[in-house]
Amino acid sequence: MGVSFKLFKKLNYFDLDVEFSIENELLVIEGSSGAGKTTILNCLAGIVTADEGKITIDEKVLFSHTDKVNIPAEKRNIGYLFQNYALFPNMTVKQNILYGLKNKREYKKKATRKELLEYAGYMMETLGLSHLADKNSNAISGGEKQRVALARAMVTRPSLLLLDEPFSALDENTKSKIYDEFRDFKESLNIPTILITHNHRETQLFADKNITLKEGRIL
Numbered sequence: 021m022g023v024s025f026k027l028f029k030k031l032n033y034f035d036l037d038v039e040f041s042i043e044n045e046l047l048v049i050e051g052s053s054g055a056g057k058t059t060i061l062n063c064l065a066g067i068v069t070a071d072e073g074k075i076t077i078d079e080k081v082l083f084s085h086t087d088k089v090n091i092p093a094e095k096r097n098i099g100y101l102f103q104n105y106a107l108f109p110n111m112t113v114k115q116n117i118l119y120g121l122k123n124k125r126e127y128k129k130k131a132t133r134k135e136l137l138e139y140a141g142y143m144m145e146t147l148g149l150s151h152l153a154d155k156n157s158n159a160i161s162g163g164e165k166q167r168v169a170l171a172r173a174m175v176t177r178p179s180l181l182l183l184d185e186p187f188s189a190l191d192e193n194t195k196s197k198i199y200d201e202f203r204d205f206k207e208s209l210n211i212p213t214i215l216i217t218h219n220h221r222e223t224q225l226f227a228d229k230n231i232t233l234k235e236g237r238i239l
């Protein structure tokens with residue numbers, strides 16, 4: 021069970037060459053700018069294709085170079101919070117969160133649409149977003165955007181959660197508050213999670229495991 025990946029990809033200045041596996045726990049990836057962290061997440065999510073390697077989630081093969089398997093991104097059931105949150109500015113908070121369900125075809129396998137909508141409501145409540153549901157996502161604070169992005173990544177009940185510097189855009193006050201919330205939230209997650217950060221405090225607070233990446237390799 022859990023997630024395992026072995027990835028090789030030629031990048032501009034070096035090769036990405038990593039291998040790792042995690043159970044239902046949080047892995048922190050640290051490393052300086054340009055070390056290849058986001059590329060790992062993009063390969064896992066299916067946005068970027070590795071040259072060689074294998075990715076499995078709960079023993080299901082998502083990518084295998086040798087077996088020529090490459091499940092498309094929208095079928096991987098992975099929640100991804102991008103570095104800049106990437107909320108749709110012309111939509112409300114609720115529309116942003118429900119967008120994750122829009123393209124989800126496999127409702128019946130894991131949960132009905134009704135159950136997922138209820139879960140979306142539960143996520144909004146848990147993350148303190150219910151009162152913002154009908155606000156335009158342009159009209160909310162950075163900390164609120166961060167929580168909307170997290171709710172959107174979670175709403176499909178992903179088998180793997182990818183968080184690319186989820187707290188980096190927040191000011192120090194908001195950060196402290198959200199750190200507390202996230203620590204509680206993390207306990208209830210119980211899915212494999214990978215968090216990228218430049219901030220060692222986040223590693224100390226959240227990591228079950230951590231690795232440092234340098235020029236595409238794990239130190």
Ligand SMILES: Nc1ncnc2c1ncn2[C@@H]1O[C@H](COP(=O)(O)OP(=O)(O)OP(=O)(O)O)[C@@H](O)[C@H]1O
Nearest residue numbers: 030031032033051052053054055056057058059060
């Ligand atoms: N598709 C690609 N093909 C070739 N090279 C790439 C590709 N995508 C990214 N790179 C290069 O790979 C390196 C790693 O980029 P990546 O965005 O993964 O780093 P990062 O560790 O996430 O950096 P940051 O912390 O600044 O976000 C960079 O030098 C980048 O130019």
